[in-house]
Amino acid sequence: METNALSVNLDAVFHPRSVAVVGASTAFSKWGQMVFSNIVAGEFGGRVFAVNPREESIFGLPVYRSVEDIPEPVDLAIICTPAETVLDVLGGCAEKGVKAVVVITSGFSETGEAGRALEKRMVAACRESGMLLVGPNTMGILCPHAGLFATGTHTRPRKGKVAFVSQSGNLGNQLIHWAEQQSVGVSLFVGSGNEAMVTCPDYLEYLEQDKDTQIIILYLESMGQGRRFFEVAKRVNKVKPVILLKGGRTEAGLVASASHTGAMGGNLALFRAACRQAGLLEVRVPSELLDLSAGFSSLPLPRGNRVGIVTLGGGWGVVTADECNERGLAVPALPDRVIEAIDRHLPPFWSRGNPVDLVGTRDPDAPLVAVEELLKWDGIDAVISLGIVGRLELLRLLVKSTKKVDRSKPAQFLDQMEDMVRQYEDGYVSKIAELMEVYGKPVLGVSLTRTEAGTVRSVPGRRYDGVFYQTPENAVNVLARMSRYASFQAGL
Amino acid sequence: METNALSVNLDAVFHPRSVAVVGASTAFSKWGQMVFSNIVAGEFGGRVFAVNPREESIFGLPVYRSVEDIPEPVDLAIICTPAETVLDVLGGCAEKGVKAVVVITSGFSETGEAGRALEKRMVAACRESGMLLVGPNTMGILCPHAGLFATGTHTRPRKGKVAFVSQSGNLGNQLIHWAEQQSVGVSLFVGSGNEAMVTCPDYLEYLEQDKDTQIIILYLESMGQGRRFFEVAKRVNKVKPVILLKGGRTEAGLVASASHTGAMGGNLALFRAACRQAGLLEVRVPSELLDLSAGFSSLPLPRGNRVGIVTLGGGWGVVTADECNERGLAVPALPDRVIEAIDRHLPPFWSRGNPVDLVGTRDPDAPLVAVEELLKWDGIDAVISLGIVGRLELLRLLVKSTKKVDRSKPAQFLDQMEDMVRQYEDGYVSKIAELMEVYGKPVLGVSLTRTEAGTVRSVPGRRYDGVFYQTPENAVNVLARMSRYASFQAGL
Numbered sequence: 001m002e003t004n005a006l007s008v009n010l011d012a013v014f015h016p017r018s019v020a021v022v023g024a025s026t027a028f029s030k031w032g033q034m035v036f037s038n039i040v041a042g043e044f045g046g047r048v049f050a051v052n053p054r055e056e057s058i059f060g061l062p063v064y065r066s067v068e069d070i071p072e073p074v075d076l077a078i079i080c081t082p083a084e085t086v087l088d089v090l091g092g093c094a095e096k097g098v099k100a101v102v103v104i105t106s107g108f109s110e111t112g113e114a115g116r117a118l119e120k121r122m123v124a125a126c127r128e129s130g131m132l133l134v135g136p137n138t139m140g141i142l143c144p145h146a147g148l149f150a151t152g153t154h155t156r157p158r159k160g161k162v163a164f165v166s167q168s169g170n171l172g173n174q175l176i177h178w179a180e181q182q183s184v185g186v187s188l189f190v191g192s193g194n195e196a197m198v199t200c201p202d203y204l205e206y207l208e209q210d211k212d213t214q215i216i217i218l219y220l221e222s223m224g225q226g227r228r229f230f231e232v233a234k235r236v237n238k239v240k241p242v243i244l245l246k247g248g249r250t251e252a253g254l255v256a257s258a259s260h261t262g263a264m265g266g267n268l269a270l271f272r273a274a275c276r277q278a279g280l281l282e283v284r285v286p287s288e289l290l291d292l293s294a295g296f297s298s299l300p301l302p303r304g305n306r307v308g309i310v311t312l313g314g315g316w317g318v319v320t321a322d323e324c325n326e327r328g329l330a331v332p333a334l335p336d337r338v339i340e341a342i343d344r345h346l347p348p349f350w351s352r353g354n355p356v357d358l359v360g361t362r363d364p365d366a367p368l369v370a371v372e373e374l375l376k377w378d379g380i381d382a383v384i385s386l387g388i389v390g391r392l393e394l395l396r397l398l399v400k401s402t403k404k405v406d407r408s409k410p411a412q413f414l415d416q417m418e419d420m421v422r423q424y425e426d427g428y429v430s431k432i433a434e435l436m437e438v439y440g441k442p443v444l445g446v447s448l449t450r451t452e453a454g455t456v457r458s459v460p461g462r463r464y465d466g467v468f469y470q471t472p473e474n475a476v477n478v479l480a481r482m483s484r485y486a487s488f489q490a491g492l
Numbered sequence: 493m494e495t496n497a498l499s500v501n502l503d504a505v506f507h508p509r510s511v512a513v514v515g516a517s518t519a520f521s522k523w524g525q526m527v528f529s530n531i532v533a534g535e536f537g538g539r540v541f542a543v544n545p546r547e548e549s550i551f552g553l554p555v556y557r558s559v560e561d562i563p564e565p566v567d568l569a570i571i572c573t574p575a576e577t578v579l580d581v582l583g584g585c586a587e588k589g590v591k592a593v594v595v596i597t598s599g600f601s602e603t604g605e606a607g608r609a610l611e612k613r614m615v616a617a618c619r620e621s622g623m624l625l626v627g628p629n630t631m632g633i634l635c636p637h638a639g640l641f642a643t644g645t646h647t648r649p650r651k652g653k654v655a656f657v658s659q660s661g662n663l664g665n666q667l668i669h670w671a672e673q674q675s676v677g678v679s680l681f682v683g684s685g686n687e688a689m690v691t692c693p694d695y696l697e698y699l700e701q702d703k704d705t706q707i708i709i710l711y712l713e714s715m716g717q718g719r720r721f722f723e724v725a726k727r728v729n730k731v732k733p734v735i736l737l738k739g740g741r742t743e744a745g746l747v748a749s750a751s752h753t754g755a756m757g758g759n760l761a762l763f764r765a766a767c768r769q770a771g772l773l774e775v776r777v778p779s780e781l782l783d784l785s786a787g788f789s790s791l792p793l794p795r796g797n798r799v800g801i802v803t804l805g806g807g808w809g810v811v812t813a814d815e816c817n818e819r820g821l822a823v824p825a826l827p828d829r830v831i832e833a834i835d836r837h838l839p840p841f842w843s844r845g846n847p848v849d850l851v852g853t854r855d856p857d858a859p860l861v862a863v864e865e866l867l868k869w870d871g872i873d874a875v876i877s878l879g880i881v882g883r884l885e886l887l888r889l890l891v892k893s894t895k896k897v898d899r900s901k902p903a904q905f906l907d908q909m910e911d912m913v914r915q916y917e918d919g920y921v922s923k924i925a926e927l928m929e930v931y932g933k934p935v936l937g938v939s940l941t942r943t944e945a946g947t948v949r950s951v952p953g954r955r956y957d958g959v960f961y962q963t964p965e966n967a968v969n970v971l972a973r974m975s976r977y978a979s980f981q982a983g984l
Contacts, residue, residue, distance in 0.1 A: 026898060028901065037890070037898065038893060040897045041896045042893075059897045111841035154886070155889060167807070170852075171805065171811070172807070221807070221810060249818070250813065250817030252816055252822075253817065255845060255846075256809045256823075259843035259849065284815075287965070314662070314751075315658070315659070315660020315663030315713070316662060318713060318739035318749045319737070319778060321742065321744035322741045322742045323776075325744045325745065330744075331747075351751035353748075354744075357751065395521075400533075405551045406551050448666050450670075450673060473777040
């Protein structure tokens with residue numbers, strides 16, 4: 001653990017050498033069971049200790065009556081015991097020299113006056129002993145780079161560049177679950193809960209210097225230190241995109257937010273103006289946070305707003321072109337040189353324009369030739385490729401039918417067909433990653449079908465990964481946002 | 493097949509007693525193989541004939557050299573042979589007394605002057621012999637109620653109420669594939685292709701009287717008979733919602749559309765005004781067509797715009813409330829009576845308002861009590877229920893971890909937990925369907941997780957089905973559209 005000039009160094013939270021779970025339990029689906037079993041099943045590489053005065057052994061591991069009884073140093077304590085016990089537990093942690101605590105327990109400022117008072121005493125106790133306090137009322141933290149998964153939701157995303165900070169635990173946990181399903185690589189996640197001590201700007205400052213984090217995703221409802229938040233966010237956003245969703249933008253949302261965090265949301269117009277001024281990327285719905293995570297973490301930034309579209313079929317080209325124009329992206333006409341180069345691989349009646357409609361061609365080279373010719377041309381800044389990767393799902397249906405009705409076709413032949421298409425798609429993804437590296441421009445794929453692989457398809461050894469959204473609107477939205485962020489970063 | 497006063501009776505297309513596939517083939521993934529194997533594997537109940545002069549037997553069935561050689565009557569011929577052969581084939585079909593043809597083949601008006609001329613001759617030939625012509629340049633048709641699946645994409649959605657008419661075959665086929673994945677029930681699908689003879693208003697008139705169809709989905713790029721289209725659509729929409737996506741709304745979309753259908757899109761402002769005047773539901777992207785299909789086909793219409801929200805966790809309640817307000821839906825405060833009724837099932841610190849935040853309660857009755865109390869109250873028109881159905885996916889992850897780390901828990905116990913949650917979710921879906929029937933108000937579910945079951949969860953014996961979207965924004969969008977359609981229908 002390195003020491004630095006940070007106001008709040010959170011290495012003890014995200015990269016602890018040892019973790020104690022207070023209230024660890026074997027009672028299925030209690031918080032102490034969910035968090036402790038997640039850490040153990042997630043194969044955390046450091047030391048793990050269970051604390052519970054009423055158990056002897058949990059998952060074959062020894063159990064300590066209190067944190068003080070643990071015979072080794074404890075960097076991080078995760079507290080799952082009832083609210084009325086937490087002050088005592090914190091006393092023990094201070095005694096032990098614990099560096100940071102994550103208080104999962106709820107029943108503090110979000111529940112009323114008594115809870116607010118208890119929360120204040122908890123913060124005072126932590127400050128006094130120099131312990132960092134994450135939460136309370138959080139659904140936990142995780143850090144794939146440390147192999148540490150300490151959330152109630154047993155989802156373990158792969159290591160990556162995207163950090164998630166969420167004031168709502170259940171929303172945050174769901175985001176992380178989506179991240180795993182979409183193969184978005186995660187640097188860390190924290191449900192910041194009531195932010196009684198460590199607040200959103202503290203997390204931002206930590207993420208600013210965290211070498212694993214390159215993209216920052218925030219779900220915010222309340223804003224305790226608005227001025228400091230925007231100062232920090234503006235600075236960080238110049239280097240690491242800060243993408244945020246503000247809950248409580250409307251009257252109904254504010255009422256909902258006030259009742260569950262106990263905090264008020266503040267003035268939306270001011271908030272929006274400050275976001276714009278800082279160049280932060282504000283989104284409307286949680287699913288957009290994931291879409292943007294995938295794109296920003298895996299693709300080069302476009303240097304402008306001009307898009308080349310390559311499509312297997314006409315209709316999808318049309319709706320994608322519409323979406324581009326409606327989102328402020330241009331779909332420029334192609335010069336003769338580009339048309340001629342693509343022409344060699346397509347039937348005479350192809351579109352001869354942008355979108356490049358491959359008119360269902362089965363020339364295996366045509367899609368990649370079209371993508372590369374577009375990337376080569378300095379008149380476009382990005383390519384959207386529709387419907388090449390994803391065909392495997394439809395081919396499988398055809399193979400299944402053919403096996404059923406055509407006894408004359410050896411099953412082996414049909415399996416080979418499927419393998420060929422799978423290999424073609426894998427090769428396509430690799431080649432796209434290579435082309436992005438060569439030309440320094442993003443290629444956004446659209447699978448159309450719901451594929452088994454996630455949105456992000458990692459390409460080992462390459463600088464960028466393949467990204468394949470299910471729908472064109474998702475790809476276009478991400479590209480429009482990346483293009484605007486790139487202008488902001490370039491000071492345009 | 494009944495005769496009626498329709499200008500174009502399409503029963504021969506969607507409910508034929510016998511089908512011939514001209515160009516049927518065993519060559520894997522040729523059109524003649526894809527369509528013929530789909531019909532056979534789909535177990536069409538009528539007679540099926542393969543026509544191909546160069547084959548003896550296909551899938552164990554006899555093959556005829558020409559349509560005229562078929563020894564029984566043929567209602568529908570599906571033509572997959574090259575463009576230059578189609579006129580000859582049509583001659584044979586006329587000779588045979590075929591009632592309708594679906595011309596899959598492309599290479600007609602979409603490819604230029606020569607193709608346009610050929611298409612005209614084809615139409616003339618069909619008119620002369622009284623045959624209906626679907627296409628050309630289509631990816632086929634299907635009708636689950638007739639057990640007929642004659643598309644290149646081997647997706648076989650369940651029987652249902654939603655009809656799809658798409659001028660783009662590949663977009664249409666993908667929509668149908670999504671429909672199957674989301675368990676949306678389909679009455680019929682047609683890729684209308686170049687609409688050389690049978691046009692969109694003809695399909696609408698047919699669907700108007702088709703007893704299986706209750707919802708109509710259109711993907712349109714060009715509009716050949718604008719005035720007639722809007723006359724018919726306005727009339728149909730009063731009884732059966734007409735939901736449409738117009739491709740080619742922007743300059744880039746128009747360019748793309750012109751190159752692939754050869755038709756121009758016309759004036760967008762006029763089109764929009766006509767849609768508004770007819771009360772048609774215009775959407776922006778293809779995925780919305782599916783979301784609306786699921787809602788309109790499975791739920792009662794709301795009688796107003798007031799929404800009750802029930803959520804397992806606060807953050808999701810906030811973003812849903814925001815979405816509601818931003819989409820013109822109200823989230824009214826609850827009267828004491830409703831709060832008191834729900835209060836009996838929740839911890840003292842629950843939100844006591846709308847959204848009803850269940851604060852993670854494990855009282856199994858609480859979610860349904862909250863939903864029913866909201867439905868009972870005449871101050872709301874619809875309920876959105878977040879995060880009950882869908883928990884199974886997260887529980888499975890916990891079960892997996894627990895099996896890995898906790899040898900003391902019998903696997904049987906953990907499997908029982910999983911079964912209990914599965915049964916709870918099934919029971920929840922059934923009860924929601926029952927409540928919708930009792931109170932005549934829609935309940936839209938949001939699963940948050942990507943579940944194995946589709947969006948629509950059929951409840952046999954009930955008037956309505958459960959509908960569970962993955963994200964709140966999808967549910968809110970559908971509810972906002974249904975609410976507006978209901979006002980239109982009521983003449984408000």
